[in-house]
Amino acid sequence: MGDDLAVRCTGLRHAFGDTVAVDDVDLSIERGSVVGLLGPNGAGKTTTIRMITTLLPAPPGAVAVFGVDVARQKLAVRRLIGYVPQSLSADGALSGRENVALFARLFDVPRKVRRTAVDEALESVGLTGVADRTAATYSGGMIRRLELAQALVSSPRLLVLDEPTIGLDPIARASVWERIGDVRAATGMTVLVTTHYMDEADQQCDRVMLMHRGRIRSEGTPAELKAGAGDDATLEDVFRLATGDDLGTDTGEGIRNVRAARRTARRLG
Amino acid sequence: MSALRAGPPAVSVEPVHRGPIGLLVSRAGTMCLVELQKLRHDRTELVTRAIQPALWLIVFGETFTRLHAIPTGDVPYIDYLAPGIIAQSALFIAIFYGIQIIWERDAGVLAKLLVTPTPRISLVAGKAFAAGVRALVQALVVLVLAAVLGVGLTANPLRLLGMCLVVILGSGFFCCLSITIAGIVLSRDRLMGIGQAITMPLFFGSNALYPVDLMPAWLVVVNHVNPLGYEVDALRGLLIGTPADLVLDIGVLVVAAAVMISVAAALLGRLVR
Numbered sequence: 001m002g003d004d005l006a007v008r009c010t011g012l013r014h015a016f017g018d019t020v021a022v023d024d025v026d027l028s029i030e031r032g033s034v035v036g037l038l039g040p041n042g043a044g045k046t047t048t049i050r051m052i053t054t055l056l057p058a059p060p061g062a063v064a065v066f067g068v069d070v071a072r073q074k075l076a077v078r079r080l081i082g083y084v085p086q087s088l089s090a091d092g093a094l095s096g097r098e099n100v101a102l103f104a105r106l107f108d109v110p111r112k113v114r115r116t117a118v119d120e121a122l123e124s125v126g127l128t129g130v131a132d133r134t135a136a137t138y139s140g141g142m143i144r145r146l147e148l149a150q151a152l153v154s155s156p157r158l159l160v161l162d163e164p165t166i167g168l169d170p171i172a173r174a175s176v177w178e179r180i181g182d183v184r185a186a187t188g189m190t191v192l193v194t195t196h197y198m199d200e201a202d203q204q205c206d207r208v209m210l211m212h213r214g215r216i217r218s219e220g221t222p223a224e225l226k227a228g229a230g231d232d233a234t235l236e237d238v239f240r241l242a243t244g245d246d247l248g249t250d251t252g253e254g255i256r257n258v259r260a261a262r263r264t265a266r267r268l269g
Numbered sequence: 270m271s272a273l274r275a276g277p278p279a280v281s282v283e284p285v286h287r288g289p290i291g292l293l294v295s296r297a298g299t300m301c302l303v304e305l306q307k308l309r310h311d312r313t314e315l316v317t318r319a320i321q322p323a324l325w326l327i328v329f330g331e332t333f334t335r336l337h338a339i340p341t342g343d344v345p346y347i348d349y350l351a352p353g354i355i356a357q358s359a360l361f362i363a364i365f366y367g368i369q370i371i372w373e374r375d376a377g378v379l380a381k382l383l384v385t386p387t388p389r390i391s392l393v394a395g396k397a398f399a400a401g402v403r404a405l406v407q408a409l410v411v412l413v414l415a416a417v418l419g420v421g422l423t424a425n426p427l428r429l430l431g432m433c434l435v436v437i438l439g440s441g442f443f444c445c446l447s448i449t450i451a452g453i454v455l456s457r458d459r460l461m462g463i464g465q466a467i468t469m470p471l472f473f474g475s476n477a478l479y480p481v482d483l484m485p486a487w488l489v490v491v492n493h494v495n496p497l498g499y500e501v502d503a504l505r506g507l508l509i510g511t512p513a514d515l516v517l518d519i520g521v522l523v524v525a526a527a528v529m530i531s532v533a534a535a536l537l538g539r540l541v542r
Contacts, residue, residue, distance in 0.1 A: 053384045055541055075386045079284060083384040085377035093307045105299040106385040108284035134310055150381070154284070 006031045006158055006190035007052060008064045014047050014056060021047040023214035029207075031066075034184060034191040036205035038198065038235070044214040045194035046086065049160050052192070053083050066157060079107070082151030086162045088143045090150070092136030096127050099135055100149045107154030121149040124186075125179050141172025148179055159183065161193040165200060177204050198235040202226075210239050217242040284386075293391045300395030301402040308406060315410060322358045322411045326351065326418060339479050344509060351415040351422070352504035353477030355432075356439060356497055358411055359404035360471060363440040364464050366400050367447030371457045374540045383541060390534040393445060397530055400444035401437030408436050421509060428507045431515070435507065438522035439500035443471075445529035452536025477501045496525045 007029040014022040022044045029035045037045045050056040052063055054074045063070040065077045090099050100118045109117050122131045125145035130138070135146060144164060151159060161180070165173040177200065183189055195201055201208045202222045209219040218225060218238060225238045287295055308315065330347040333339055341349040373379040382392060416422055423429065451460050472478075474491040475498040481489055492498040499518040506513025 050380075050541075055380055055383055075388065078384055078386045081384060083381060085380045087375075087377035089377035089381055091303075091307075091378065093310055094303065095306075095310070098303070098306050102299065102303055103381075103385065105302075106296070106382070106387055108287065108295070108386065110283070110285050147381075 004031060005029060005064075006033070006066060007192065009048070009052070010062055012048065012051060012058065012062050014051060014058075020214050022051070025211075025214070025216055027209065027216065029190060029192060031190055032188045033206045034180075034193065034204060036201035036208040037192065037194045037211055038196065038201050038208050038239070039211035040196055043196075043211040045211055046162055047214075048211070049162055049192065049194060053081055053160055054078060079154075080157045082154065082156030082159045084144075084147045084151050084159075084161045084164055086166060088140060088147070088167075090135040090138070090143045090146045092134060095132050095134050096122060096138070096146050096149075097131040099146055100131075100153050103150040104153045109154055117153050117155075121153040124152065124182065125149045126175075139172070141168050141175055144168060144172065144176050145179055148176070148183075152183060155187070157190060159189050159191045161191065163194055163196070165195065165197065173200070180204070198239070202235050208235065210235075210242050212239070212243040289388070289391075292388060293394055296387050296391040296395040297398040300399035304399040304403045305406075308403070315406065318358070318362065318407055319410045319414070321361070322354045322407075323414055325354045325357070326411070326414060330354075330418070339483070341480060344511060345421075347415075347418060348420045348509050349480075349505070349511075350478065351411070351420045352508050353475075353501050354415075355408045355411050355436065355508075356475075356501045356504055357472050357477055358407050359401075359436050359440045359500075360443050360497060361468060362404045362407055363400040363443035364447050364468050364471075366396060366444040367449075367451030367460050367464070368457055370396070370448050370451050370537075370540065371455070371460060375457075379537075380541050383537075388534075389537045390530060393448060393534040393537060394441075394530050396448065397441035397444045397526065397533075398437060401440040404440035405433055405436050408432070423508055423510065431507045432504060435500055435503045435519065435522065438519070438526050439496060441526040442496050442522065442529050445526065445533040448533040449529065449536055452533065452539045455540065471495060471497050474498075475501055496522060499525075 005028050007027065009025055009027040012022055012025040012027070013020070025044070025048060027048070037048065039045050047056065051058045052065065052070065054070055054077055058070050060069060060071040065080055068076050068080065070077050091102075094102070097118060100121050101114065104114045104118050119128070122128050125148050127142065127145055127149065130142070135143060138146060159180075164180070165176055168176065180191060180193075181204070184191060193205070205222065207219065207221055208225065209216045210225075211217065220228075222235060225235065226233045229238045229241050326347065330350045333350070334346040337346070339346055370379065373382070383389070387395075412422065447460070447464065450463055454460055454463065474488060475495050476484075476492055477497065481492055484492060499521045502513045503515055503518035503522070505511045506515055506518070
């Protein structure tokens with residue numbers, strides 16, 4: 001599995017009961033690139049990254065992160081990854097600094113550099129001035145930046161962001177992407193991001209993979225994909241061509257909103 | 270490190286390499302620290318959680334001490350009761366940790382924790398110890414209250430350390446029992462219901478309020494399979510010097526906590542699928 005790729009998935013598949021969420025996905029991400037996994041809700045994006053990040057089981061040989069098999073060496077893979085989940089997940093009862101320090105400890109950042117690492121992570125996302133306030137007082141955009149700091153404090157080689165701008169206002173969205181851009185420029189880190197905002201993917205990603213009903217339907221640089229779809233085409237047009245579907249149309253057949261439906265079902269008992 | 274202001278920690282931070290035991294200790298320490306940090310930010314919980322044990326000691330304890338309705342030998346009833354109330358207080362804190370886990374699942378915190386290089390068993394053990402530390406802080410409040418009410422508590426530091434160990438083990442067990450139930454029912458509302466349904470039977474099915482000698486035969490059996498019974502017995506022996514089989518009590522608590530940590534860790538994955 002030793003190769004030059006940051007992520008390699010081969011024949012990746014996952015089903016929730018009878019519902020196939022990820023269906024025979026082959027995926028390669030080059031080191032240092034920003035790759036967007038695009039698609040509507042229920043396309044299988046989140047399930048794919050949950051398999052890459054060890055949250056869901058993957059069969060041996062199906063997923064490797066920097067050549068390390070996810071199925072066989074989970075802890076080693078986790079040391080390579082910084083992960084920001086879809087929901088705003090900072091602990092409101094802790095200060096910003098404590099939130100970041102928690103992850104520095106969980107990633108075994110040595111004590112002698114921990115304070116500096118935490119300070120720099122906070123500074124990199126522009127939260128130094130409010131670091132000692134509890135996260136409960138932060139806005140949505142600030143919490144998202146705090147989560148970025150949590151993910152970055154261990155200097156991961158792969159940053160995985162699941163819908164990082166969902167629910168944020170345009171200014172907060174721009175701010176989050178600005179920070180991601182800074183990170184990439186400063187560290188050359190590989191970034192895998194899922195989104196269903198086509199405009200963001202167009203502007204921010206080196207490559208995009210369009211996912212629909214558990215499969216990758218098309219991939220390339222945004223420019224390549226748009227050029228292939230005709231003059232003045234947008235990524236949305238590319239998606240329609242690749243799937244014969246409209247982003248706003250419910251795909252039905254149980255794949256859309258798989259996770260949301262399961263969570264709602266749990267909540268309702 | 271300071272050269273790259275635009276980016277995150279720019280040096281590649283070489284992590285400390287730890288063995289399984291080192292990881293366990295490190296994660297337990299981290300989770301305990303988080304609990305203490307939360308308490309530092311919001312101390313109201315210390316006060317609100319002290320109300321119920323205070324009522325048990327002041328109202329129930331004082332009244333039944335005067336009534337002499339429950340024979341406890343040479344030991345005043347309020348002295349007899351105080352260790353039971355410490356155990357009850359710890360139980361009430363720990364048994365709802367499963368709700369916190371479900372909240373963490375819903376908020377994405379659990380997923381984030383599970384993507385750190387932390388074995389699930391270390392994560393659960395960390396939560397268990399954190400529950401123990403939280404319960405211990407509460408136990409100290411109850412101890413002070415008991416001392417104010419004139420309960421004849423030990424001042425022996427070793428015995429007080431023993432009390433800390435027992436509270437942490439007992440709380441760790443009930444915390445993991447709660448996480449286990451959370452891993453089975455997966456829903457906050459169901460867990461709330463089950464938590465409320467089992468807490469009082471665990472409390473009344475133990476020797477927290479009355480001696481085992483006074484229990485009907487069936488309740489003696491319940492007390493013998495109830496880890497709270499061993500916790501209370503050990504606390505009573507350590508704090509007020511009643512006869513107690515400390516080796517058995519602590520042994521049962523260690524084994525029960527270890528088993529429950531393993532079971533809860535095995536079920537943790539269900540919560541994030």
